[in-house]
Amino acid sequence: MELVSDKDSLMQMTEQQLKQASKKEEKELAIIQKVLLAGLYSRELDRFNDKSTSLYETAVNRVTDIENKALQIWAFTKAGFYFYSYNQYGEALPYFFKSSQALEFISDNELIQGSEVLKLNAYFFSTIAEYDKSIAYLHRALKLTSTESKSYGDLLNALGNCYLSKRDTVAAETYFEQTKQSAEKNKDVIRYAKALGDLARVEISRKNWQKAEELLWKDIALSVNNGDNRNTMFAQLQLGKLYWEKGDIEQAYTTLTTAKQYAASKTYLKGFEKESVELLLQIVVQQKDTTEELLLRRELDSLNVLTETENREAIDKIVLKFQKEMVQWELEAEQAKLEKASLLRWTWTMVSILLLVVVVLIYISYRRRLRLRMTEFDKKILSFQYEKIQSEQKLRTANNSLASFYTFLEEKNQQISLLEKEIQKINGKKQTITLKELLLSHLMTDENWELFKQAFIEEEPEYYKKLRSNFPELTESNLRIILLQKTGLSNSETSHILGVTTEAVKKAKQRLRKKYGVKQDILGFEQFLN
Structure with missing residues (x-):
């Protein structure tokens, strides 16, 4: 659009x-x-x-x-x-x-x-x-503008003017030269003419009058040929200033009068018209032309009223207003940041408190569950201990018969299996030690072994006598395995009662078979060694 x-x-x-x-x-x-x-x-x-x-x-x-x-x-x-x-x-x-x-x-x-x-x-x-x-805006604009565009030259020219206003003539000259090259590349005659005029301003600041004059005349020629009256006027105004500076009064008067005539034709160029009149007034005062001086002073008074919004004093007031508004805006922005930071701190504080409450509740819940587990564990330990006492009590009241020992050993095996399962479940070191101690208490003690062996001898005297006479080298460890399995215990049950692994029981039996060979079939020895 x-x-x-x-x-x-x-x-x-x-x-x-x-x-x-x-x-x-x-x-x-x-x-x-x-x-x-x-x-x-x-x-x-x-x-x-x-x-x-x-x-x-x-x-x-x-x-x-x-x-x-x-x-x-x-x-x-x-x-x-x-x-x-x-x-x-x-x-x-x-x-x-x-x-x-x-x-x-x-x-x-x-x-x-x-x-x-x-x-x-x-x-x-x-x-x-x-x-x-x-300058910051112009650099941002350059990044969005193609070098093939005429606008690229406008931006370079504006950068040059900013640096010239900052009295950095080296940077200004660089950008004006780049403007000239861009304008030539894009066939922008007026921008090329303006670049020449701006380079002339750099030379004026250096008091290189001849070079500045040559550049301004080229600017004026190109502007006139292309019908750009405004740029012609601006170049003439710069040329008039140059002549005034170097003392060429006649040329200054003629050039400034021409510039003034065009500026007077446009209401929005009153500032340039006023600048022309001020310079002309200085010239006629020097020439002591009182009639022309009076006319120019009246004209200047009128222009002062018309250009009230664009004179330096007015612009200074606008600058001050802008700076105040910028300070106010920055203060408001800073206040907003502080409020945001305060809100953020409050939020983090509340979140931290909530997290702390959650952690405390989790800890309390954990401690409660831990107490419940400990209570359950203690109950199980008491139950295991009670069953152990009952089992031993039964054995004592049963007069230590083989049948009562077999029942006793079966109950021991059940209790040991349960304890091993509990040990696998429990993670706590203290609880594991307690269970293992209880498990060890279920193993066959020397006392229980002697009682068991005595009961076996009383109920199976012939078998025991022949066993000892045919195999006098049998150790107590061998006898424990042979007699326990003779009562009907499996390898696993035997290992539980003796506190060894099932594999250890199997290897012990293998060694007996290998040692006694054919003699192992005596009194059915082989049936429990297989």
Whole structure:
């Protein structure tokens, strides 16, 4: 829509797009239409006008009600630059202040006409002597602009002017030379002419009058040939200053008079007209031309009133206002940060307290479960101990018969199996030791062995006698395995009672078979050695 050059085409194009737009898009299109229409009126009338002012103000009021940061920046910038173009710096300031704030919180790629928006903001801030801010915007704009574009030269030129204002003539000259090269590459004759004029300003600051004069005459020639009256006027004004500085009064008067005539034809060039009149007044005062002096003083008084908004004092007031607003904004931003930090600290404190409460509750719950497990464990230990006592009590009351021993050994095996399972479940070192101690207490003691052996001899005297006579070399360990298995215990049950592994019992039996060979079948010896 920016390419539309007349109001009718703009309205027609907008109507077509509105037919397909959502409600949100309708609002945005209406704002864009008003901004573009305001710009068309401004270019058509070539002056500050009520129609454009009203359209810009309506667009800005509406754009603040929608959540589209890029559109807000674009509308603020366009409205601000309208006021700026006609030297209404005080009115332009609020718009550029808002756009500059918003530009801190959006990436350049999200901007609408990013290069143009950044460039216009840079122009304004360089006018109010915020050169560093202007330079930053111009560098951002360069990254969004093709070197094949004429706008690239505009940005380089603006950078040169910022550095010249900062009295950095070396940097200024570098950017003006780059501007000249870009303009030549893109066949932008007027930008090339302006670059020559700006290089002349650098030479004037160095008092290289001849070189500066040559550059300005080239600037004027190109501007005249291409019909750019404004740039011609500006170059003539610079040339008039140069002649005045070097003492060529006649040339200065002629050149400044020509520049003044064009500046007087445009209401928004009164500042340049005033500058021309001030220089001409100095010339006629030196020449003691009282009649011309009186006329120029009257003209200057009139221009002082007309240029009240664009003189240095007015701009200084705007700069001061901007700086105050910036300080206020930074204070508000800092306050918002502090409030956010305070809220964050409060949140972390509450979260920490909640976490602490959760940890305490988990710990209490854990301790409670631990106590319950310990209670259960103690109950099991008591149960195992009680069963052990009962089993031993039964053996004592049963007169130590083989049958009672067999029952006793079966119960022992059951209790040992249960204890081994509990040991596998338990993780606590103290509890494991307690269970193992209890398990060891269930193993056959020397006393129990003697009682068992005595009972076996009494009930199986013949078998025991033949066993000892045929195998006198049998050790007590051998006898324990043979006699226990003779009563019917399995390898596993035997290992439990003796406190050894099942594999140890099997190996002991293998050694007996190997040692006694065919003799092992005596009295059924083989049946429990297999």
